[in-house]
Amino acid sequence: MRREVPDPFPLVKQLQGGIFWLFTKFPNYDLTSASSFGRHFPDADTVPPMTDEATIARERIERLQSLAREAVQAGNEERARSYVRRARRVAERHRLRLPRSFERSTCDACDTYLLHGHNARSRTQSGHVVITCDCGSQSRYPYD
Amino acid sequence: MPLTPETLPRHELVGLDCEVVSASNPDVVGISGTVVMETTQMLTLEGADRVWHVPKDSATFAFDLSTETVLVDGDRLVARPARRTENTGDSLWR
Ligand SMILES: [Zn+2]
Numbered sequence: 001m002r003r004e005v006p007d008p009f010p011l012v013k014q015l016q017g018g019i020f021w022l023f024t025k026f027p028n029y030d031l032t033s034a035s036s037f038g039r040h041f042p043d044a045d046t047v048p049p050m051t052d053e054a055t056i057a058r059e060r061i062e063r064l065q066s067l068a069r070e071a072v073q074a075g076n077e078e079r080a081r082s083y084v085r086r087a088r089r090v091a092e093r094h095r096l097r098l099p100r101s102f103e104r105s106t107c108d109a110c111d112t113y114l115l116h117g118h119n120a121r122s123r124t125q126s127g128h129v130v131i132t133c134d135c136g137s138q139s140r141y142p143y144d
Numbered sequence: 145m146p147l148t149p150e151t152l153p154r155h156e157l158v159g160l161d162c163e164v165v166s167a168s169n170p171d172v173v174g175i176s177g178t179v180v181m182e183t184t185q186m187l188t189l190e191g192a193d194r195v196w197h198v199p200k201d202s203a204t205f206a207f208d209l210s211t212e213t214v215l216v217d218g219d220r221l222v223a224r225p226a227r228r229t230e231n232t233g234d235s236l237w238r
Contacts, residue, residue, distance in 0.1 A: 053154070056229050059147070060156040067159050079180065083158065089226040 057094040061087045065102050068113035080113040109137035149214045152207060153221060154229045157182055160207050162189060165215060167203035172196065182225045 064087035071080035084106050091098050105114050114120035114133055121132045128140045147155050163176035175196050177189035187205070189196045200218040207214045221228070 053229050053231050056151055056154050060229060063156045063159060082181065086158075086225060090229065093226050093230065 054094055054096065057090050057096055060090050061096070061098065061102065064090070065099070065105075065113075068106075069115065072113045072115045072118050077112055077119060081111045084111045084113055104131075104139075104141055107133040107135060107137060108139060109133065110135040147209060149209070149212065152209075152214050153216060157187065157207070157221070160209075162187070162208070163206045164189075164198055165204045165206045167198070167218075169199075169202075172198050172203065184224050185222065187221075 068080040068083040119134045177191035181188035203218040
């Protein structure tokens with residue numbers, strides 16, 4: 001014996017039919033664009049212009065680098081570490097490369113700002129320079 | 145795009161001279177010093193003889209730039225320090 005299966009979503013079909021009807025009636029009407037349903041946005045004059053965030057991030061890194069240097073000169077090494085870590089984090093978030101001077105004057109192991117005579121030793125060897133941090137870690141870079 | 149009043153809430157605050165203009169806690173009003181540390185919720189100001197931790201929320205700060213003084217509502221600064229610069233997610237329409 002066959003029974004008619006009742007349509008579980010009669011309303012959906014009706015709605016779909018209605019939308020299809022709209023399309024046939026107004027073929028040029030853009031249903032996907034919000035602007036065709038009226039203004040949803042505040043006046044463009046009230047919105048401040050977007051600033052270039054990569055530029056600000058580069059300036060932040062520069063400022064943090066000089067602040068870290070001053071902190072080491074003032075003997076506040078823990079503060080310098082936090083500035084260096086902050087600068088690294090900003091570069092990471094904005095996918096920026098850190099300046100070479102930053103890479104060479106910070107310790108990879110303990111994140112302090114390396115300042116010759118304060119917390120770092122520099123020794124020249126054949127072809128490269130060796131920087132030793134007070135924490136014991138060494139970094140090398142070539143003459144250039 | 146150097147540090148201007150427009151870019152200040154997105155820029156590095158550490159190193160700026162700052163004064164607390166108003167706050168819900170009357171004890172912190174009038175504190176002034178150099179910003180030395182920043183967390184999501186706090187600014188650390190270093191004065192002549194001590195260091196203060198001031199909640200950003202519910203306070204208004206006056207930052208001294210070289211040319212002018214900028215008043216900033218602390219609510220605008222509540223964010224992780226490295227994420228404050230990002231434009232993502234602060235559409236005015238939400
Ligand atoms: Zn180290």
